[in-house]
Amino acid sequence: MARSLTLGAWLALRRGGHTAVPPPERPALGPGERLVWLHGSGSKGALLIPALSGALAADGQKARIVVTLDDPGEPASGPLTVALPPDYRQPVRAFLDAFRPDVLVWAGAPLRPVLLSEMRERPMLRLLVDADEQTLTLAEGGWIPGAVSGLLPVFHHMLAVDHLTAQTIERLGIKPDHIEVTGTFEPLLSPLPCNERDRRDLAATIGPRPVWHAASVPMAELHDVIAAHRHAARAMHRLLLILAPARAADMAAMAETLRDSGLRVALRADGEEPAPSTEVYLAEGPGEAGLWYRLAPVSYLGGTLTGGATDHPFEAAALGSAILHGTRTSPHAEAFARLTRAGAARALRSGQALGHAVEALLAADRAAAMAAAAWEVTTTGAVVANRIAGLIRERAEAA
CATH class of the missing domain: 3.40.50.2000 (Glycogen Phosphorylase B;)
Structure with a gap:
């Protein structure tokens, strides 16, 4: 699918003009382990790690999950969390070259045009999950239909929170067989204990x-x-x-x-x-x-x-x-x-x-x-996590 003029103009404005940012180091991986990059809205990404890691482990998959923050100025909250680069070509390319994830799980966050566009030719599975009205906007530009429709094909598969969002994604040019309605990807809370x-x-x-x-x-x-x-x-x-x-x-x-x-x-x-x-x-x-x-x-x-x-x-x-x-x-x-x-x-x-x-x-x-x-409601997060794990496994088996 050809890029829209709106997206092309946006990307042209972001080719330079930003100081380079030191990229993160790629975590060391064990034998057969994949690097899964989870990006969530606000601080939600870190809260989703237990659900996703549990689903991957239950499916027999070895993975190291690293979270990026929606706000580049927000400090890292732990060893599994790194700062997202500013959405300009130079720092984004440096970030992707150093990080080299095997899987991207973009969970409910607004879209970043430069970052996502730079992933098109990189060998990673890209999943859009927890997609809702907020997700179908640009992180710095709000609702720009031409730019959004140009970015959605970056993702191999999309999990929407409801049928209305799924219909909007389809109207933006995505084929129905790339879209599922799974509900919200919520953090899983361990049941409170009792004697x-x-x-x-x-x-x-x-x-x-x-x-x-x-x-x-x-x-x-x-x-x-x-x-x-x-x-x-x-x-x-x-x-x-x-x-x-x-x-x-x-x-x-x-x-x-x-x-x-x-x-x-x-x-x-x-x-x-x-x-x-x-x-x-x-x-x-x-x-x-x-x-x-x-x-x-x-x-x-x-x-x-x-x-x-x-x-x-x-x-x-x-x-x-x-x-x-x-x-x-x-x-x-x-x-x-x-x-x-x-x-x-x-x-x-x-x-x-x-x-x-x-x-x-x-x-x-x-x-x-x-x-x-x-x-x-409280088990929806597990359902979504299991589907994500299944998509990752299907991609690995097809490789």
């Missing part, structure tokens, strides 16, 4: 009682959680709340506030277990979240009503707990949004809505359907 004996004993102690969990709750949200529990408990006999403070230092103050409000409280820190009359089981802090997510079919993620949330929602989703959250979801806003769009989480505009949501999810057994949807 299995504790889980088994507590599950037996709680028995058939309905239970919900408020995770990493700051003091500023305690009254909302208390009000929510009182509301839901009016409709659900013997409802138990497992409450985990955001800070262990707040445990004593929370216990006092809970008791002052008339609730019967058992403290895990004192070695207590929830008795039949216990209304709130107060955890020591956020350290046993893996245990509580496994026990409770519904979890409210604390800090999302007032700000300061720290828990990644995939931690709850991966363990089968349906998620309730407020609107203050930074720094995991995109993960919350994905779960909400999939029907795996429910957003609340205020603390007053929390009790109604807990009641609705537990009473209608809606939590099970939400947990199933959450599983689909």
Whole structure:
């Protein structure tokens, strides 16, 4: 496919005019090992290494993965991360000559015209994955259809996050057999651990009682959680709340506030277990979240009503707990949004809505359907990683 005039003009502007940058050293490779270059949007690339390396290892492939950063001015974050060169011909060529990757996995980042154009004749497999609306733009020029359509043929295969993106790629001139819809290439979070004996004993102690969990709750949200529990408990006999403070230092103050409000409280820190009359089981802090997510079919993620949330929602989703959250979801806003769009989480505009949501999810057994949807979202990253590993293997077998 011929280059568009727009892309040619862009490349002409980038032939010179930039000081040379020392290229990175090529990592030493073991016997049969390939150098896989993973480039992700922002800092996402480094977070994707476990998913991709695990998929390659499971497929029997030996690979050394190195990540480049989307921002050339961003400092390297570890031994597997190097800085991307400025998008000018001289530093790009020096980078590619020294680096000599066997595979490029371009994951959801805006396109770099000079860098990608210089790869056309180089012997490497080039995959565009996690492709979405942002990917189909230039890193410094935004949406320029002629330039984007001239760059996409650089890639041998493309994995789009949704059908709309796949259709856009096809309209830009790529044949359908080079495009797949696989969903988002998300970092894989290892399931939070728990003591299995504790889980088994507590599950037996709680028995058939309905239970919900408020995770990493700051003091500023305690009254909302208390009000929510009182509301839901009016409709659900013997409802138990497992409450985990955001800070262990707040445990004593929370216990006092809970008791002052008339609730019967058992403290895990004192070695207590929830008795039949216990209304709130107060955890020591956020350290046993893996245990509580496994026990409770519904979890409210604390800090999302007032700000300061720290828990990644995939931690709850991966363990089968349906998620309730407020609107203050930074720094995991995109993960919350994905779960909400999939029907795996429910957003609340205020603390007053929390009790109604807990009641609705537990009473209608809606939590099970939400947990199933959450599983689909949290395992998409593994599906995409496995497909990438398969494409790399297919290329090696065809060589």
